[in-house]
Amino acid sequence: QITLKESGPTLVKPTQTLTLTCTFSGFSLSTSGVGVGWIRQPPGKALEWLAIIYWDDDKRQSPSLSSRLTITKATSKNQVVLTMTDMGPEDTATYYCTRLYGDSYFDYWGQGTLVTVSS
Amino acid sequence: QMTQSPSTLSASVGDRVTITCRASQSISTWLAWYQQKPGKAAKLLIYEASSLESGVPSRFSGSGSGTDFTLTISSLQPDDFATYFCLQYNDYWTFGQGTKVEIK
Numbered sequence: 504q505i506t507l508k509e510s511g512p513t514l515v516k517p518t519q520t521l522t523l524t525c526t527f528s529g530f531s532l533s534t535s536g537v538g539v540g541w542i543r544q545p546p547g548k549a550l551e552w553l554a555i556i557y558w559d560d561d562k563r564q565s566p567s568l569s570s571r572l573t574i575t576k577a578t579s580k581n582q583v584v585l586t587m588t589d590m591g592p593e594d595t596a597t598y599y600c601t602r603l604y605g606d607s608y609f610d611y612w613g614q615g616t617l618v619t620v621s622s
Numbered sequence: 623q624m625t626q627s628p629s630t631l632s633a634s635v636g637d638r639v640t641i642t643c644r645a646s647q648s649i650s651t652w653l654a655w656y657q658q659k660p661g662k663a664a665k666l667l668i669y670e671a672s673s674l675e676s677g678v679p680s681r682f683s684g685s686g687s688g689t690d691f692t693l694t695i696s697s698l699q700p701d702d703f704a705t706y707f708c709l710q711y712n713d714y715w716t717f718g719q720g721t722k723v724e725i726k
Binding site for chain 1: 652654656661662663664665666669675707709711714715716717718719720
């Protein structure tokens, strides 16, 4: 059974850095072709892809946010960490962790974690 | 860019429901459909435009290629009241805005 779970702060202040952790089970990020990604959804808006890290440590980031994003993995811990710098109110969203199937679609999702940016 | 419609759909149990996604440029068949319920993980329904994910009921089907795609629920069941969204994975990843299927 594949599961993913997001963890991190529910409230951050403007200009702070957000650090989110995805802890997953049921698969390994050392398996060829596997990736783990982050997606967010601001209230009332569409989902937005943020970043992906692959089994071979290759990374992809949304061009519009790449300067603010860092994605890393701890394979032995089955964790992927996303950091986003210089948080603003527009970054208030539910953040989702997902598994990427063969560099194509996301086949498993976490339940999401709501992050609010407010002073 | 993916344009999904309608944003909200009111339907009854047993109805045939159709949701559409239109891509701003051709994405071949690199499109997936998902179901999402509040507080739950999104569930993959369809990939590669028309391939049914294992375990998904056959009342769900997908069609289309190029720029126009459709998700059809042949006979709406009580468990199907949810939000549905599309994902294109031809060039990075972009989502439709979502369609909420409500009880009429």
